[in-house]
Amino acid sequence: MEIDGNALAGDLAEVFAVEMTAARFTCAGCRHADAIATLRVWTPVPGAVARCPNCGDVVLSLVRTPTRVFLTLTGTARLEMPV
Template sequence: MELDGNALGGDLSTVFATDVTDAVFVCAGCKHSGVVATLRVWEPAPGLVGRCPNCTDVIVRLVRTPTRVFLTLTGASRLEIPVEQP
């Protein structure tokens, strides 16, 4: 079942103190950039896999266990996380 990158939001919130679905990724493969919410996410699986909507390369893998969250961003050459202004 294919979802969008918003499916990563809840689990990513345990790793990051901000909503990462608004962060901009740059695909290491095709150099496409977009917000994490536009990633193509597939489940069910042992975890979530977010793929580039342009070339379908894997950008992020997230596996959650009862005691840990495993996160790989090897498919992203950059992740730009917006910072709230005071």
């Protein structure tokens, strides 16, 4: 059965309600895994660009506008968050 993304609302709210700097990422480029807090972050560009401390690949980018937050995790092979 296919349903729309609204079905994820409760789960996503619970997941992103945690302290994200303790969450662990796995770099899609080099497979280095560590806490979000270890990423190397560059600002200000249009937002924040976070790079892997091991290989320098972009792991995530975050752009905040007055009405939205855009989070791109293209360089993340996996994101583990404590619940």
